[in-house]
Amino acid sequence: xxNTVKLANNxxxxxxxxxxxxxxxxxxxxxxxxxxxxxxxEAARWAPSSANEQxxxxxxxxxxxxxxxxxxxxxxxxxxxxWASRAPVLMLSVAKLHRSNGAINRHAFHDVGLxxxxxxxxxxxxxxxxxxxxxxxxxxxxxMFEIPDTHEPVAxxxxxxxxxxxxxxxxxxxxxxxxxxxxxxxxxxYTGKWGKPAF
Amino acid sequence: xxNTVKLANNxxxxxxxxxxxxxxxxxxxxxxxxxxxxxxxEAARWAPSSANEQxxxxxxxxxxxxxxxxxxxxxxxxxxxxWASRAPVLMLSVAKLHRSNGAINRHAFHDVGLxxxxxxxxxxxxxxxxxxxxxxxxxxxxxMFEIPDTHEPVAxxxxxxxxxxxxxxxxxxxxxxxxxxxxxxxxxxYTGKWGKPAF
Numbered sequence: 557x558x559n560t561v562k563l564a565n566n567x568x569x570x571x572x573x574x575x576x577x578x579x580x581x582x583x584x585x586x587x588x589x590x591x592x593x594x595x596x597x598e599a600a601r602w603a604p605s606s607a608n609e610q611x612x613x614x615x616x617x618x619x620x621x622x623x624x625x626x627x628x629x630x631x632x633x634x635x636x637x638x639w640a641s642r643a644p645v646l647m648l649s650v651a652k653l654h655r656s657n658g659a660i661n662r663h664a665f666h667d668v669g670l671x672x673x674x675x676x677x678x679x680x681x682x683x684x685x686x687x688x689x690x691x692x693x694x695x696x697x698x699x700m701f702e703i704p705d706t707h708e709p710v711a712x713x714x715x716x717x718x719x720x721x722x723x724x725x726x727x728x729x730x731x732x733x734x735x736x737x738x739x740x741x742x743x744x745x746y747t748g749k750w751g752k753p754a755f
Numbered sequence: 756x757x758n759t760v761k762l763a764n765n766x767x768x769x770x771x772x773x774x775x776x777x778x779x780x781x782x783x784x785x786x787x788x789x790x791x792x793x794x795x796x797e798a799a800r801w802a803p804s805s806a807n808e809q810x811x812x813x814x815x816x817x818x819x820x821x822x823x824x825x826x827x828x829x830x831x832x833x834x835x836x837x838w839a840s841r842a843p844v845l846m847l848s849v850a851k852l853h854r855s856n857g858a859i860n861r862h863a864f865h866d867v868g869l870x871x872x873x874x875x876x877x878x879x880x881x882x883x884x885x886x887x888x889x890x891x892x893x894x895x896x897x898x899m900f901e902i903p904d905t906h907e908p909v910a911x912x913x914x915x916x917x918x919x920x921x922x923x924x925x926x927x928x929x930x931x932x933x934x935x936x937x938x939x940x941x942x943x944x945y946t947g948k949w950g951k952p953a954f
Contacts, residue, residue, distance in 0.1 A: 568793040570794055594766075595768050602769065672872070674773055676873075690806065
């Protein structure tokens with residue numbers, strides 16, 4: 557991972573594993589070892605969740621299971637297929653919408669996101685790149701993988717090793733070589749009342 | 756942090772910073788340095804989000820701002836006040852519900868969770884403990900901190916250094932000394948179709 561332009565331009569110190577993460581569009585075709593995939597799910601597994609409901613579920617398709625992989629790819633919007641089809645692993649994150657007691661779990665999506673956050677850290681430390689996508693067909697995914705109404709597809713996820721930008725279409729090459737940007741801390745951390753910067 | 760009973764009982768290798776995290780109820784009264792708080796928000800800041808909308812917001816109250824802190828504490832349900840009132844820092848996470856283009860952001864809660872996941876990693880690496888709570892009064896929080904309708908309070912968060920279990924009420928002492936439990940990977944990672952374990 558030597559794409560220094562994608563390093564976080566952080567103002568305050570953060571862990572290297574957070575600084576070096578970005579959502580690549582340049583995947584190598586190198587397969588991901590089963591042991592590494594298991595560590596990703598183990599990382600997600602130990603995330604905290606509201607009342608320890610653990611509402612996270614994942615559907616995974618690796619390229620060596622061509623039929624499953626093709627179906628997963630069909631769930632993505634074309635703009636994502638363009639680069640995600642190079643990734644050796646595709647996934648869907650799925651949220652369980654109700655708690656064990658039947659009540660709606662308003663933290664279902666939140667807790668799936670938190671578990672994926674832990675997975676990203678594990679992936680980066682193992683030299684893997686993870687790119688999540690909102691651009692996929694929810695109903696198609698539900699039908700194709702028989703996801704019950706009690707659960708909802710959340711995001712599509714591509715996983716693999718970093719590849720070269722050479723050979724990428726020009727707009728993807730540009731995207732891969734553009735620095736990441738974020739809003740300032742003063743614009744989202746408040747104290748006392750809404751809108752009053754804490755720092 | 757020497758509470759080994761809270762270490763993840765992981766089957767596959769994960770980063771130490773994920774393994775050592777847990778939602779403590781035993782806070783020390785040691786204040787949290789401003790520099791460390793800034794690193795927590797910096798870690799959240801560089802999280803990925805759908806279309807880079809960065810829908811995460813935080814309201815923070817430290818104990819040295821007694822008035823703000825007291826208001827934040829009033830938003831918690833009594834069972835949380837019991838232990839969270841020892842934490843030197845309380846926060847609310849808040850989600851922006853719409854995208855810049857006005858459409859509903861179905862990933863708003865998800866992306867707040869993901870940013871908090873990054874914050875947890877940074878906190879653990881700095882020796883801090885973070886405990887999130889679903890048990891707080893959403894409407895009270897909205898009123899007390901003038902949170903607009905365009906945004907929704909997500910979770911309450913306690914942050915601080917680990918304290919001793921001595922002096923905790925017995926049920927909290929027991930809670931702090933009980934191992935963390937999680938469902939098996941085979942129960943939440945599927946392939947090909949819903950319910951078919953991938954591993």
